[in-house]
Amino acid sequence: MLALVEGALGPGADPRAAEHGLSMVLHPGLGAAPLRWLALAVAAGEAPRWAAELLLAGVSCLGAGDTLRVTVARSLEPVEALRAERQRALGLGGGDRGNYQEHFQVLCRETQDPVTRTGRAWFAFALARRWAGLDALREPPEDPVDAWLATTAAFLVGESDERLVAHAQGLLDPVASGLPRLVTVVARELTEVVARPRLLQWAHLRCAAERDHASAAIRAWLRAASEAEPEEPLETSRTLGPEPTRAARAAAEAQVQAGEFLLDWYVSDREARSTVDRWAAKVLRVYHRLRGARLLARVLSTPGVRL
């Protein structure tokens, strides 16, 4: 894997090597089975942990798509030490096929998990257009790559791109000398991320305006309607049960049938939605490259492991 990474991103890199390298991650006949064996060996202490870290780092640095990254992350399930990295690799994606909502559901499955807190907040703000997500991202995350992701959300609301670029540069510094092409690739992708900030902000606001804001009020009404009466209208009357009228039941059922997707995610303005979705895909690609670079820097700090 080290050779593949160096061949694709090192000083004398072949531009086609990244693609070749990624095609060699899975065995043509056995698929991900060798990766699972490696993971089991690491979990059993028969192989060093950095081997599993290197695998995930290499795949991320080379710019693997969602499918390959998720396959590799799932294969590494037995390695408990890589849980946090694996959770992020599994959850933060969706740009390749536009299935962000499914990835968001993966992130929200364990709502209290602090590892994916930034990811959840970023998805909530950038893709589900919930402002609470931006509030959550204002608290700087401990993980530096997550902190970079948080700066992209600030960029989305009109803040300068300087912090975003400087932060990425800082994350790449440890591997910049060994993998100069990784810096070039990330710089090129970052240029696309920060291009046309006002148009991006406009598209995001258009998407936010397209949400079904009325449904929030309906939910509140239905909640309030199910509360007990503060006082009885007739002194002699019996206590009213909590069941709603048929009309309220039908209104609530219609809400349920519309579902979270239609109420919170569906955006009919296709141009605006695709602008934001494409931008999110680019951000996530850079995010995983930066995460890979950071993991790789950790692997390279292991004695005896070098490019």
Added chain:
Amino acid sequence: MSSLDEGVRVLAEALSGWHRGASPGLLSRAAVLFDDASREPDPRAPVGAALARGLAGDLESARRRLHEALGAHPENAGAYLALGVLCLRERDPLAHAQEASWALVAARDLCPGVGCIERSLAQALCASGEFMAALQSARVALSLDRDDHEARLWSGLLRLYFGGDVSASTVLQELPPEAEGAGRSPAVWLGAVAGAYARGEFLTARAALRRVLAPLRPSDPVESALADGVRRWHRELRGFGPDVPMAPNRWLRDVGGPVSEYARTRAALMTFRETLAHRPVLEDPNGAGPTALAVEGLLGELEARTRRGMLAWGSRLLVRGFAEAYLPVVALLEAPSPELLAAMGLVVFDG
């Protein structure tokens, strides 16, 4: 006097003495007389027989007979009207609202320009959730008879909760004393509850609610269930706007207040508009970037769509709920109007 005329006379007598229902003996006699009349090819007889049975509580038999009558005489508007009226007098009118709607639409198409058909259709369409069509029917009924209290009630209710026209609450509050003076039951005060609540007059609303509930005996299981239905609707009305009048800015609070997604999106758009005013966007190679005017348009669109959505959902909850609570109480306390019987053809032709 023919059996049909006798049946009409007995049915009218039964309805004139309506007190939480008609005398079972009179309704039974009317049904038998209409059955006798059915031996002759008069399409009104099966309608009368079905109506008498339906008013006596046998809706299944009434529906079967009306469907048979419609199979034999599909041009018989009276049968459609009877079917619609009986469906609306059911204990659970929402469950039969669709059937009532199509029957009354057919009756209206066969006999256009009849006020009581339009009024009943407005009720049926409200119960089935077709609010715009219901409003049209209520307005047609009002255009035919400007003193039609029931049409005014439904029109006002739709204007208020579907159209967002707070001025309609005045109509709803002024209507019940007038309607009660014209012989209507205290059930009409439920409209005043809706109107007073929208104006933030909560004590008035509670007083009106007491008037609706007053004739319903808590000891009677049927009437007690109707009273519970009314109170449930009132509880949901409270949920719609707990102790806050339906003032023009009320809906802003309903979408969640200043920290809601709506309010924050709106604030972000306004900030963006200010930014554009100072620094126009020069990023789009096609020159089609956002302008302050485009942001203004989006702000208007956002507000209009949200208001419309809230009104649509609110009316599903409140206008349908009103139909669910109000129609069974009216069916208990009031007989079908003579006007409806005349529209079904159940009148004695003395000329």
